[in-house]
Amino acid sequence: MNSSNSQLSNSAKEKKVGLTTQVTSSSLSDSYDPAQHNGLRKNFSFWSVLGVGFGLTNSWCGISASMVAGISSGGCMMIIYGIIIIAAISSCVAISLSELTSAIPNAGGQYVWTKVLAPKDKAAFWSFMCGNLAWIGSIFTCTSVGISLATMVCAMWKMNHPDFEQKSWHVFVIFQILHWLTFIFNCYERWLPTFASISLYTTVLSWLVITITMLGGSKGEFQSPHFVFVEFNNGTGWSSSAIAFIVGLINPAWSFSCLDSATHMAEEVVNPERIIPLVICSTVAIGFITSFSYVLSLFFCIKDIDAILNDTTGFPVMQIYNQVLNNKSAAIFLTFLVMASLFGCNIQCHTWQQRLCWSFSRDNGIPGSRYWSKVDPKTGVPLNAHIFSSVIVALVGFVYLGSTTAYNALVTGCITFLVLSYAIPVVFLLKLKRNIKHGPFWLGKIGLFSNIVLLCWTLFVLVFFSFPSVMPATRDTMNYASCATVGVIAYGVIYWFIRGKRVFILRDEEEEMQTIRSIYSHAEQCNGSTMMGLDLEVSKNI
Template sequence: MVTLDKSDIPAASVIVGSGGEKDTTTVNVHNASHGHYKEEGELRRGFSLLSCLGLAFAILNSWNGESASAQIVLPSGGSVAMLWGLVVSALATLTMAVSFAEVCHVYPLTGGQLDWTYLLVPEKYRTFASFFVGWMGSTGWISLAASASIIVSNFLSGIIVMWNEDFELKSWQSFLFYLAATIVSWCLNAFGLKILPTLDRIAGVWSMAGIVVVSITILACSSGRFAKAADVFANFNNETGWPDGLAFLLGLLQSVFGLTGFDAVSHMVDEVPRPARTAPMVMVMSICLGAISAFIYLVIFLFCAQDFNALVSSPTGPILQVFLQSTKSMGGTPVNAITFVCVWIVVLGCIQLGSSVAFNAIIASSVVFLQISYIIPMAALVIRGQACLEGNHHQKPVWSLGRFRRVINVIALAMLVLTTVIFTFPPAIPVNGESMNYVVVVLGVAIILCLGTWFVDGRKNYHGPRDIEARLAMAATAL
């Protein structure tokens, strides 16, 4: 944590209200940093701009996420939804990223959407709104972590099937891979705090290098056997039973998933220098890098796929099937919080024991929950505009969307609402108990738990994010 001299820290005012009258609170930042605000679990600012960008790029890992979830989009729009859906999703997600980057620039707080909601929503509603957003955001990140485990599980399962076509993989065996991936993640996060910044830099470089290595491999091995350009750029395939337009929107789940999680760096502002500048930059840069790298990779991926039908039905998964078609070869840490998250990841993973579309459900859950946590602060931006971005007087904003703010915010909100609703639809019709979209069940359970904890405990004991004024003051002096 940054050490400040007492003489350098004046008292400061922060306007946090957003109702009819603004609630101005004066805080002494020296007292906050030497008493009430400083906590035992406070983290040091060990992440540079490069390591933050590496972490953000590795979390999005857009090119890998897009190819790993290709079975979602191939029956729901084919290559048209895969490529041009990515363009649509990237532009829409970029409006969300720049909107929240502006908010993060003004309010660089680790709670991200939770803190922003408290500051942006009118005073009458802000306590419950931030409580609800905190629940949705936390559940979304748990689901996103679960999606990483299930991707690893599917990949390892696919390798086994690829090497032994006669082997019939059981759902419980895939679940064991899922457990193993979750346990490894728990160990790294619980006991590897000191090496995490280095791992994040390596992960970013590894992910970029992976695009190059994989692309060169499948291009070289597919020489002379490429798909036609029309099949790559203009092949629309609808096997869902839904109308074509709705099928295309359902196919956007793949591209939106590959770009979900851009808010990750906002939750690390206590660990980065100059958070009001670094975090917004990384937020926007990660979307640009992720979308561009994913589009290039998907074009190569599709050109090297000689049999699109085989990609959809392959037991190995689309990415391994493309390898097979191309190569013709068969080759200081908050431990309690991390443990809590991993336990819920395991619970969420149990869906795959009873559903053939568990992958879709977990992917959709991660997107839906995080997008719900985005909708409320985004709606506040649309309704209140510039007025809700004038509460932090510790630093003068140097970056603003200006007159384009309202248009960008409205586009972002419209896309959030539309896709959040669409992604709760079943992936295909007719629907039965095995093929239904269980994200509706997961969402219902989460909302019931959220409301239950609010009425039992939250409305009495939750009064908003702690020390929000002092944290804003400290962020302004972080070097």
């Protein structure tokens, strides 16, 4: 076995272009499994991973939390058509991610794909930049979800106490309390699959209860189709209705973000090359069904759109509940269901961001990586990485104290950083003309089309999601997302040249070859079959 591995390593060093290696069944029987070396257990099933994936993306819940941005940019029709547009784009994003994770299942996700696909002399830099964007994107997402959750709590209090004057520090304090509460749920590995499944069931049940309650509570008094599908209300101050609509797309885009979350669970599930793609695609499908039906039930039942636009609680959906049911207690209860779903989403956010921090630290991508790259043997989770990332999230939350407008930058930032991190490996995939050894999930020309859509979407997000949400733009209403994007990229480049290029490591070629053998032989090993004479065409990039 050692001789076979040595021959593979030497061959990879001597001949990196069009290398063909005959792999025997004996060498395949000892293929590399990352989970055997990282201390994590394969305790996640399809449903628990779906709980992480959809529990985090949670489209209908995201629409509820950020509806104020969408409804002021065009009214009901903007959100309805926005969901359709973003769901279609997200399907292409999901296909692109699914193809890559099927070919290269790894907890590092997009930064590992970049490492494998990029030219060897550029792999380290682009892998580092990709990992940096992905990790900081997860930090921004965790913060924005936490602030949305805290805003919801304040809104419920204000519903029963109309004289309550909400301050930014109220939201901040509640955010910190809930943040560290959700932190606890991710401290023990044995809990995580159960919590993930509960999160999935909770959000689906909550969606079902609210949707049925809205339709039943309206007592047959519905808005006209013209109001729901045609009437456009531009409250942004933009003279162009098209720009107002585009700016409002941030709402559904945020609600379909974080599609990579399941990829970072690849080392904790059996057959990740099959299960993870199914989870990603299912996340988009369930997200569209739940969010589209949810907003239809809301908008056909709404009574007074002006009251929603002028809502001062920060959670206008609760006003819709109250209008339909004419009962504050019932409205608060339905809001509590949304909050429970969002709380589960926040738990999955922590699962996601700690896995990213830990996996990126394994390659020394973060300062102090030697501490964050360890898996705690008692808890079974990367506890140090979890603590470190959670502290960063708590610190980013202080931005909200300075300006509530900063929340919009957090929302936009999590979209921008994550989409950029998806685009980097896709660019290198297209440079290789998609001529790679793929996994069981591979859609050929449909995959190529999806890759192109993803890259176009990335450019769209970079440009239009940097526009102010309202006009005229002032210091308090300016969109600072572009500043955040430039700052994060600048940090990555500066850190790379100061320290990163000296400490950021890529696994050695023998381990890479072992990983590749694992990818292509996993299914056959599970069936007990042999793969005599398997040709592995390894490009010069590996």
